[in-house]
Amino acid sequence: MSEDQEGKLADLLKLLKLNNGDLSKLTQQQRKEMKDYKFWRTQPVTKLNEAVDREGPIDKVKTPDEIRDEPLPLLNEFEWCTVNVTNQDELEDVFVLLNENYVEDRDASFRFKYTREFFNWSLRSPGWKSEWHVGVRVRATGKLVAFISAIPVDLRVRNNAIRGVEINFLCVHKQLRGKRLTPVLIKEITRRVNKHDIWYALYTSGTVLPSPVSVCRYTHRPLNWSKLHDVGFTHLPSKTTKAQMLATYALPKEPVTKGLRPLQEKDLDEVHALFEKYQERFDLVQSFTREEFNHWFIGGEEQSQNTDPSKKVIYSYVVESPEGKITDFFSFYSLPFTILNNSVHQELGIGYLFYYASDADLAYSDRYDPAATAALKERLNSLINDACIIARNVKMDVFNALTSQDNALFLDDLKFGPGDGFLNFYLFNYKTFPISGGLTDDKSYDAQKRSNVGVVML
Numbered sequence: 001m002s003e004d005q006e007g008k009l010a011d012l013l014k015l016l017k018l019n020n021g022d023l024s025k026l027t028q029q030q031r032k033e034m035k036d037y038k039f040w041r042t043q044p045v046t047k048l049n050e051a052v053d054r055e056g057p058i059d060k061v062k063t064p065d066e067i068r069d070e071p072l073p074l075l076n077e078f079e080w081c082t083v084n085v086t087n088q089d090e091l092e093d094v095f096v097l098l099n100e101n102y103v104e105d106r107d108a109s110f111r112f113k114y115t116r117e118f119f120n121w122s123l124r125s126p127g128w129k130s131e132w133h134v135g136v137r138v139r140a141t142g143k144l145v146a147f148i149s150a151i152p153v154d155l156r157v158r159n160n161a162i163r164g165v166e167i168n169f170l171c172v173h174k175q176l177r178g179k180r181l182t183p184v185l186i187k188e189i190t191r192r193v194n195k196h197d198i199w200y201a202l203y204t205s206g207t208v209l210p211s212p213v214s215v216c217r218y219t220h221r222p223l224n225w226s227k228l229h230d231v232g233f234t235h236l237p238s239k240t241t242k243a244q245m246l247a248t249y250a251l252p253k254e255p256v257t258k259g260l261r262p263l264q265e266k267d268l269d270e271v272h273a274l275f276e277k278y279q280e281r282f283d284l285v286q287s288f289t290r291e292e293f294n295h296w297f298i299g300g301e302e303q304s305q306n307t308d309p310s311k312k313v314i315y316s317y318v319v320e321s322p323e324g325k326i327t328d329f330f331s332f333y334s335l336p337f338t339i340l341n342n343s344v345h346q347e348l349g350i351g352y353l354f355y356y357a358s359d360a361d362l363a364y365s366d367r368y369d370p371a372a373t374a375a376l377k378e379r380l381n382s383l384i385n386d387a388c389i390i391a392r393n394v395k396m397d398v399f400n401a402l403t404s405q406d407n408a409l410f411l412d413d414l415k416f417g418p419g420d421g422f423l424n425f426y427l428f429n430y431k432t433f434p435i436s437g438g439l440t441d442d443k444s445y446d447a448q449k450r451s452n453v454g455v456v457m458l
């Protein structure tokens, strides 16, 4: 890969996951010292370089009555709001804020194309609460200038069950950056979550904060190389022809796994059970109730009855054996970009690998047994290759995955290139020993250890 191409791919990755950092951020020199995290040093999080000697809560136990009833004060020109995401106009405010401020795109050529359907899926999972969609508006004009959200989740960290929230979509308008609004937003969402007697949170960020529980790397698999090339995402490596690049990334016309079909409601119990069994191997997982499983993988009524591909967010597939047993499951979601100022292409389709499960290695007590590894590797290679084919067939142009889960078993074989973006996983008010993120010391894919991160955040 030429340097130029690597640069472009790095840019692509930056855009694909807005909040990623770069490799330099992980180096010691670039990282701030603990004392310089003026906000984070006051919070119940593991300190940088802290030697964790036990796993568990950080703060003393509190009750919701001890938590203040009123939001923290804001500067007079701003006011708190609860964004009602079931109201189209208010949802629109969130789109505009995120679309214009979430992605750091230097030449402003791409924007996330958030849709109502995407937010209905990501912000309204079972148990969602309106007051956890926190906004800040300009008092005089009502303009939404900051946002942060939480959804309730049941987590498992090794053998401990934790009732918590996932925090996502933190965004401050570009013109208000550097003004310390973020700590206020975080304190406010913490207050609103604590009022519901919830004291722990999971969140991810490209930024290095005190202190990552795990670090995964972004990877991407071009599906439509010529379009990525046309819009300037990938450049032709020297001494290579376009035809060679197309051949490199060519995929079969249709999925190849026998018995592969979309997940249906009738499969839910069986797939849920297979999924839970598969997830047991990981150290950080989200446990889904049946209702949550339905929401995240079938997508509720709106998604299941949806036939318009531009509105489809979640794609879930199962493999059914000739005996009628579900042996495998995979899912990916769609979050495209709008391409600005390009006369030919208006949109870039992007698929993100979500959860999967397989019975390929379940008969082995040790996941690392060479025979177990070989069986799972073979199965995942064909499953995720099929996922790429399906994604390509619904006009996605690139398929994105992290080094989490068992992904290191297929990333190289299926031509997922490493990006320069890293995603840090954090727990709020909960100390843990580090969890492997699927990377070796030199930041390449760790096909031996793989990852023990079994949670996928949007």
Ligand SMILES: CCCCCCCCCCCCCC(=O)SCCNC(=O)CCNC(=O)[C@H](O)C(C)(C)COP(=O)(O)OP(=O)(O)OC[C@H]1O[C@@H](n2cnc3c(N)ncnc32)[C@H](O)[C@@H]1OP(=O)(O)O
Pocket: 018, 019, 036, 037, 038, 039, 040, 041, 101, 102, 103, 165, 167, 168, 169, 170, 171, 172, 173, 176, 177, 178, 179, 180, 181, 182, 183, 186, 189, 190, 193, 194, 198, 199, 200, 201, 203, 204, 205, 206, 207, 209, 428
């Ligand atoms: C129990 C319930 C608990 C619930 C809460 C759990 C915790 C949830 C935590 C949130 C999980 C979010 C998960 C996601 O959504 S990650 C996605 C974050 N969003 C983006 O990347 C979108 C584009 N960027 C922006 O909108 C702004 O640059 C943001 C808002 C990121 C910072 O705006 P700005 O640049 O204007 O900064 P400031 O002057 O206001 O504030 C400076 C302080 O903020 C600390 N900072 C900077 N970036 C992040 C970050 N990504 N997570 C946590 N903290 C961050 C920073 O270290 C500094 O603190 P300290 O260094 O002095 O200590």
